[in-house]
Amino acid sequence: MAISPNSILHFTKRRASLEKILEGFFTTHYCKEVFELNEAKYKLGIPMISFCDIPISNITSHTDKYGNYGIGLKKEWAELNRINPVLYMEKESSIAKLIEPLIREVIVNDKYGSFRTSLIEERNGDIVTIKPINDKDRELKINAVIGQLSFIKNYKGVLKRKGKPDILDYKFYDEREWRYVPVASEISDGHKYYDSIMSEAEYDIWRGERLSKKKNIEGTELRFESKDIDYIFVKKESEIPTIIKAIRKSKNIYKNNEELDLLISKVLSLERIKNDF
Template structure:
């Protein structure tokens, strides 16, 4: 058998070129308000939050009794989408965003693509069986098994599911739950480290004492304690805003950031992209 065209993993990992050829070399985090971009630039950081996820497709139960339909995990989510495809993403997640260097995010923060799970697939069934087996037994008996399964769950998502409708990235408590093709997001996640005394790795609605913590107000309090993803000028590839008005407002804000050096301010200004203009040309 010819082996000359086979690229071994150890050879690929040492190559000098780490460009992604069929996906973006930036990861995009979109937000619903310009104020969120201002905060990110002012602190040169992105901020993980506790996010509710529907896991009813896994049929999880605690000790075969209380069903777990939703969990809340700390995460910072990115999409891995080429620029010409962003217009399909913006209506849901907002017209303000930051594009960061993908390889830097992998090397520095262990950012990882989500594993999409098809309904009734062997992967889904095995994850359900494994996690239910762990939940049925004491966590103290199998801590390593539990941690491994929880890590898998943190980076898992159904191909199709339901999502509460948002309006330009802003959560709408009264919004309808609508079918969603999650795979089109090509999601990557940063999962921040957790300090057990102050945070939770596996908040769920199957335990009565945790149900109150699943409320939005409580999750916001917990989210404020999470570690930031710290940025530098070299790691920011793009800053997205909705229109000309946002360009002017953000530019003025950047120039008034007295703690930033002049070169940093000017460099940040060159990274601003007006999405209304971009959408006209893609």
């Protein structure tokens, strides 16, 4: 059996969320990530869509934590959409010690007060001129650090789950995560400003204290078609007819009855997987 499957998988806790995905696209939202690198600790909001790279025979421990409804898509589709495996990092490793000073320089010790600062004041007597910062070295460092943080995950840490006890020393490495992170220059015009990274305080404001679910980031949809799908997962065998009805209604992802029939054949229940794999 191959260690790495030919599909990447995305799971969610609600069947309604899977039905929404089956309209032909994923939506991006911010996730709070905790980075422990060397002696430093950062909590930041990272925009992403997460997938896992786990053989179907091993997915039940993953679905127990992240939901029993999901979809598997071909890795060729992932590659075309620049979805990438994350870099798992032990917090005391040599690479953590090497990159953390650069992260601290950009995130904490920016010479203009904040790495978000793009305009500065120049004074000539009583005349104040506001001008853009033209510092290519600084811009390269900021982009490099944001790129690193967007695809870094600690090897292990605390897994927090809503309504359930935290899991201490959880091995995130076992998830074999892949991520889609939007590129700011490619986001659809006409949508509100996109933050490529958020502080913890900014994330908490964005999430909102009373929101029951995370808000989507407009203009960052990740689209797919029936040919890109390898699997569709539901929790129980009894839910298969319901999800088939949802697939039939979703005419954005299939072009004809042949594609529809093939798509329906890809529906699996976790009940069957637990019994047969």
